[in-house]
Amino acid sequence: MxxxxxxxxxxxxxxxxxxxxxxxxxxxxxxxxxxxxxxxxxxxxxxxxxxxxxxxxxxxxxxxxxxxxxxxxxxxxxxxxxxxxxxxxxxxxxxxxxxxxxxxxxxxxxxxxxxxxxxxxxxxxxxxxxxxxxxxxxxxxxxxxxxxxxxxxxRNSRDFLRRIVRINSNAEAICDVLRDHTLVKNLYYPLFNSSKQLYDAFRLPRGGYGGLLSIVFNHPEQAKAFYDALDTAKGPSLGTNFTLCSPYVLLAHYHELQWAADFGVNADLVRVSVGLEEPGELRLKFRQALQVAAMALR
Ligand SMILES: Cc1ncc(COP(=O)(O)O)c(C=O)c1O
Structure with missing residues (x-):
């Protein structure tokens, strides 16, 4: 079957x-x-x-x-x-x-x-x-x-519950920087997606929205400039204690980009797995990368 x-x-x-x-x-x-x-x-x-x-x-x-x-x-x-x-x-x-x-x-x-x-x-x-x-x-x-x-x-898992609380709030802090920014066409995060209520139906009383978010920029050139300028680790995994950024769709679906686009998954999407860094430090890094991205089309 x-x-x-x-x-x-x-x-x-x-x-x-x-x-x-x-x-x-x-x-x-x-x-x-x-x-x-x-x-x-x-x-x-x-x-x-x-x-x-x-x-x-x-x-x-x-x-x-x-x-x-x-x-x-x-x-x-x-x-x-x-x-x-x-x-x-x-x-x-x-x-x-x-x-x-x-x-x-x-x-x-x-x-x-x-x-x-x-x-x-x-x-x-x-x-x-x-x-x-x-x-x-x-x-x-x-x-x-x-x-x-x-x-x-x-051994690693012992402080999982404490880490996830910090990662939830760091991810929301980064969303605050990205949301409504003029360069950002779409920000994907469970808290802001239209399926939020479907997530909330299973959210624990103290649960947050996790550490993964994806960004689509208005222009591919802005995505490239942002990715290159973002001062975090770059790589294909997620859920790391340090912030990790990846051109996920290019890495995972390189040979089927049109197929992915047919399901609303943009080739130039930048995926960010948020880590445990100081929230102020993270906000600054994202703002700086956005500033560089803003110059991309000039
Ligand atoms: C939702 C999801 N499930 C499963 C996996 C596979 O994990 P692993 O490499 O530990 O088997 C991944 C990897 O990125 C994932 O994103």
Whole structure:
């Protein structure tokens, strides 16, 4: 049985669903119209094994309507798998609507960029729990975690909850600099996206909106100048304790830029993973890069 990939996801997640097993149907906008279409397919008899989505998605930070997805999953018997790497369980709790939650622990859970790892949480209240647990135990799970990696991952994660609070507020501080700036065409962040209420439905009482944001400038030249001038680390990961900036779409979708654009993902998007630096220092760096970008078309 095929699966559904709902919303524009991290590049490898979609590729894996497409290349291994029976494949997937891709709903790249992750919109309510996409859900209408999925519902129509389901009502006309199409069946799926599972629906995979991110909460929020990478790199547009939009959120799917998880409550509606859950209703469809209950009615038409498919599993819901939510990747909450970007939201993180310190900010959101999607367990009530997910059969499985997956998360990259390589990112902010570790923060130190010196160890990789991932987790899959099987929801004990899911109707698929015992089946998933059996399959996991008997066919899938292999303890390949190198002992020293486990030690580093545990040690790094000890202050995860404190770090995420600082990262949430630093990200909002950077958004304040970027929002409504004349060079910025679109700023993508869960707090300001139109899907904010879908995020808020799963936000913990003290949860924030995470450390990832994406910027689209009015002109590609401004994006280039901003990226070059921004005095932070540059690289493709996210969730590092230090601020990390990346031309994400060029790196992840270089051979399919038009395809990404068809889902509203701009080739010149600059993605920023916000770190733990002093907020004043970060604001200054972003203002300085914007000043350089403002000269790009002169
Ligand atoms: C949302 C999301 N899920 C999963 C991953 C993969 O993480 P890892 O490299 O730790 O497997 C990434 C990587 O960027 C991601 O952005």
């Amino acid at each position: 095929r699966s559904v990939s709902f919303g524009f996801p991290y590049v490898d997640s979609l590729k894996i669903l497409q290349k291994f097993g029976p494949g997937c149907d891709f709903y790249g906008h992750g919109s309510s119209e996409d859900l209408d279409d999925l519902e129509t397919r389901l009502r006309s008899g199409q069946r799926y094994l599972g629906l995979f989505c991110e909460f929020p998605g990478n790199p547009l930070l939009t959120c799917p309507d998880l409550n509606r997805i859950r209703q469809l999953a209950d009615e038409f018997s498919f599993a819901v798998v939510v990747d909450e790497t970007i939201g993180t369980f310190a900010n959101i709790n999607v367990l009530p609507v997910a059969d499985i939650i997956v998360s990259s622990l390589t990112k902010i859970f570790s923060g130190d960029s010196n160890v990789m790892g991932g987790s899959a949480v099987l929801n004990p209240r899911s109707r698929y729990y015992s089946c998933c647990q059996k399959i996991m135990r008997e066919y899938i799970y292999e303890d390949t975690f190198w002992a020293e990696d486990a030690i580093f991952m545990e």
